[in-house]
Amino acid sequence: METGHYHEWATLFKVLARVHSVLEHIIPPTDTAELTAYDATKAANLPLWKRLDAVVLQWIYATVSHDILTSILVADDVAEKAWNRVAQLFQDNKHSRAAYLETEFTTTKMADFGSVMAYYNRLKSLTDQLANVGSPVSDQRLVLRLLAGLRSRMHTLSPPSNRKMFCLLSQVCSGLEARRCGDQGTCPRFQSRGSPCSM
Incomplete structure (x- = not known):
């Protein structure tokens, strides 16, 4: 994905995340009840949550251009933060x-x-x-x-x-x-x- 195609990329990526029930890894719930339920699910099986988060992070890394990847790559990252950095790159441009x-x-x-x-x-x-x-x-x-x-x-x-x-x-x-x-x-x-x- 190049920065000129951010909206297309983000739209398709969100569809992929919904299909695999991992949208919360990039866009956490804002509703208090939903956020509480999400945090409880995460705490109940943290190893599973970390593995799913790593999968989503890998999807992000694999679908952006090399230039964008080098701009957002951080050690021990989580999907939500990488997602937000990609969005910020687009906003800056x-x-x-x-x-x-x-x-x-x-x-x-x-x-x-x-x-x-x-x-x-x-x-x-x-x-x-x-x-x-x-x-x-x-x-x-x-x-x-x-x-x-x-x-x-x-x-x-x-x-x-x-x-x-x-x-x-x-x-x-x-x-x-x-x-x-x-x-x-x-x-x-x-x-x-x-x-x-x-x-």
């Missing part, structure tokens, strides 16, 4: 990462990609990463950036290719509208017109 991602988002153009879908996927990935560093991109801004990047390409493409771009934009709008409304429908603005996507 948050502002510079946001500036870098913002530059990438505003300068990404369709000409750099082999297909409209690859271009859209790159923009979507950048918006997700920006949200993860506390700089969310609105749906409107995503669509405007998509259109701005497509503008120069639209003039050079044949009508069937323009239709494909329109269809992609329609799908993007539909997905954003569905996410905003919590509905599985399509974007009514595009659906109301004769759709070239079925041609």
Whole structure:
């Protein structure tokens, strides 16, 4: 895991920890009753707890990049502290990462990609990463950036290719509208017109 992919790594790691019932080794309970029960379980079989903690610690070490590993490696460590050090590394780089991602988002153009879908996927990935560093991109801004990047390409493409771009934009709008409304429908603005996507 590189620092640019911290949220993806942390999300997948938490899923793994839940599957094996060891999430408390990296994120202890905050509820008083749950914390008391966790401490009692830990005290009842400390050798087992230490072995499980070592397994989780090994997972952390095995799934981060070498640079991150050398930054967080401490003798006689526990999983929770290693987990927190990885998170702190990400927090320390948050502002510079946001500036870098913002530059990438505003300068990404369709000409750099082999297909409209690859271009859209790159923009979507950048918006997700920006949200993860506390700089969310609105749906409107995503669509405007998509259109701005497509503008120069639209003039050079044949009508069937323009239709494909329109269809992609329609799908993007539909997905954003569905996410905003919590509905599985399509974007009514595009659906109301004769759709070239079925041609």
